[in-house]
Amino acid sequence: MKNRLKVLRAERDWSQAELAGRLDVSRQAVNAIETGKHDPSLPLAFRIARLFEMRIEDIFDDGEQQ
Amino acid sequence: MSKPLGPGEARTRQRQRRQLVYVAIAALLGGGIGFVTGFFDKGDGSLFTGDWEALSLDPAIAVILALALVAGFAVLPLYGFTQIDEMKRENNLIASTGGCIAVITGFPVWAVLYAGGFVPAPHAFGVFAIAFVAMAISYPIARFVR
Numbered sequence: 001m002k003n004r005l006k007v008l009r010a011e012r013d014w015s016q017a018e019l020a021g022r023l024d025v026s027r028q029a030v031n032a033i034e035t036g037k038h039d040p041s042l043p044l045a046f047r048i049a050r051l052f053e054m055r056i057e058d059i060f061d062d063g064e065q066q
Numbered sequence: 067m068s069k070p071l072g073p074g075e076a077r078t079r080q081r082q083r084r085q086l087v088y089v090a091i092a093a094l095l096g097g098g099i100g101f102v103t104g105f106f107d108k109g110d111g112s113l114f115t116g117d118w119e120a121l122s123l124d125p126a127i128a129v130i131l132a133l134a135l136v137a138g139f140a141v142l143p144l145y146g147f148t149q150i151d152e153m154k155r156e157n158n159l160i161a162s163t164g165g166c167i168a169v170i171t172g173f174p175v176w177a178v179l180y181a182g183g184f185v186p187a188p189h190a191f192g193v194f195a196i197a198f199v200a201m202a203i204s205y206p207i208a209r210f211v212r
Contacts, residue, residue, distance in 0.1 A: 019074060021073065044152060
């Protein structure tokens with residue numbers, strides 16, 4: 001699944017470790033999500049959306065048209 | 067002068083420290099079990115060849131080792147599961163599934179090959195080793211390949 005996590009993180013000048021700590025996950029998990037190797041669970045997707053004060057669908061794109 | 071740590075980076079370092087402590091405890095426990103088993107073993111048997119009748123330990127040492135093995139193979143990993151994030155938990159579950167499938171497949175395959183005269187008879191340590199090796203192979207596949 002595509003996502004804008006890397007861009008959003010860069011806009012805040014956060015390292016992967018900084019974002020990982022704020023989300024309470026490992027740095028490897030942040031890297032895996034950014035590179036599309038891991039799709040976050042719904043609770044983690046909500047945590048990410050809350051952290052960036054955005055909607056989940058504004059961060060993640062499953063490729064399906066609405 | 068190094069950049070000050072943000073709250074997230076500080077928490078990440080704390081997580082990494084906890085992980086190191088966990089690995090150190092697991093290594094100490096494993097090393098302790100290996101040392102005690104080797105030091106107090108009185109028999110001529112071998113786990114690797116299924117020569118069970120010749121294995122011998124003092125009953126008290128055997129009980130201590132059994133408790134340490136439960137701690138090492140059940141309690142510590144289950145505790146570890148509560149400390150890792152969802153991605154690592156998923157990778158661990160994939161590795162466990164790999165071990166389970168390997169045993170479910172490996173034992174009957176071993177049994178029929180034994181019946182056909184190709185290999186020695188199946189034994190418990192062999193089945194344990196199938197699970198262990200399959201998990202050890204499955205984890206890096208889950209972590210790095212998929």
